[in-house]
Amino acid sequence: MSGFSEFIAFAVTARHASFARAGRELGITASTVAKRILRLEERLGIKLFHRTTRQVTLTSDGEALYARCEKVLADIDEIESLASGTSGEPRGQLRINMPITYGKRIVIPRLARLLSQHPGLELDMRLSDSFCDLIKDGVDAAIRVGKLDDSRLAAKRIDWQHLVLCGSPAYLRLHRKPTRIDQLDQHHFVVFRNPTSGRERPVQLHVSGRLREFHPPTRVVINDGEGMVEAARNDAGLTQVPRYMAEDAIADGSLVEVLAANAPPPQPVSLIWPGNRLLPARMRLLIDILSSPE
Structure with missing residues (x-):
């Protein structure tokens, strides 16, 4: 477990593409985040980020490590829920990517109800009509229209698009x-x-x-x-x-x-998520509310 805080600093920075935003989430300074990542790079012998004065972006080695880190952190979060006996009550943050108009009209009204029903739940909703790589972008789930062909992902049809x-x-x-x-x-x-x-x-x-x-x-x-x-x-x-x-x-x-x-x-509308992870209570709730008829 040596250096676990360094991996967390790396994963949160990769998720936000920002030392400052990672620091705010972790409750530490941006310089502390940067130092932890530098120590991790020195220990692993690889470069994880391309750094400029305006942004940080993952290297190819960083992308590979981030995919593994996100899986591990998601599993740890679920294990903590199981250990504390709170696995039935959704808590924590859900990061969801969805098409812009479908998200506004269909998804957001349903998810807004979850916030009032489950005070421990947080939502990071990303509306975009561009393709999203769940593993690379650190997204818990996404909504896709049409045929699915990524074998790394689990999926459930939630609607039809006419x-x-x-x-x-x-x-x-x-x-x-x-x-x-x-x-x-x-x-x-x-x-x-x-x-x-x-x-x-x-x-x-x-x-x-x-x-x-x-x-x-x-x-x-x-x-x-x-x-x-x-x-x-x-x-x-x-x-x-x-x-x-x-x-x-x-x-x-x-x-x-x-x-x-x-x-x-009509084309199928599917909710997809990484298929090799434990399924937290918040994800089970998301699947249920989006796949149930209104």
Whole structure:
């Protein structure tokens, strides 16, 4: 157990990418954190961080060590809960990554209830449409849409995502509402740019029993789903978004669904977490509340 405080200082610094923020969490000065990490680097004979005057980032050796440290610290936390007999009551911090709009509309209202029901629980909610590496980023759980292919992760489906193709009444009057797929080339589109890959997401439609992807003429590219809805509401073109993003606009008539019969099959929405760890009470609670129907 020699030098355990050094490993803790390293893991917390890696999580926050900051000596100062790590010091505040640990109740020590930033210089003490830096000294502990320096001693750890000297003892291990490797460099753990790239340091500049503005930030610290993990080296490849640091990333590998951080993944192991986070697992060990999570297991220690759960063992302490078991030993103290409090494993049934969730406590401690949950770090959760989730898509921006889905997180705002679906997840946060549910998690807010947990805070009132469980005073020992803390939440670090990270809203981003970029890809998150749970192990590298030190995240306890994340919400992903679509197929999962990381064998290191455990997963549970919590929802289905339905896509809807829609446009504003004014736009559809001007450009004519499409009734066939071959008419889409006559329309402008508002499309989503993936912030991780930089690629534009194609329009997906169900045609003759098969899922097909289309790359129609693009007029507006946006990296935010709510922005896409607003652009479409303001007559910029057709857009395809998850139904939960557009349902209010469709209900009030500011957007109209088109080609509903060709809507693609729904995609699974899953909660994922590292599969090689003990499961703390707070994680079991998170899984239960997100997978239960409202």
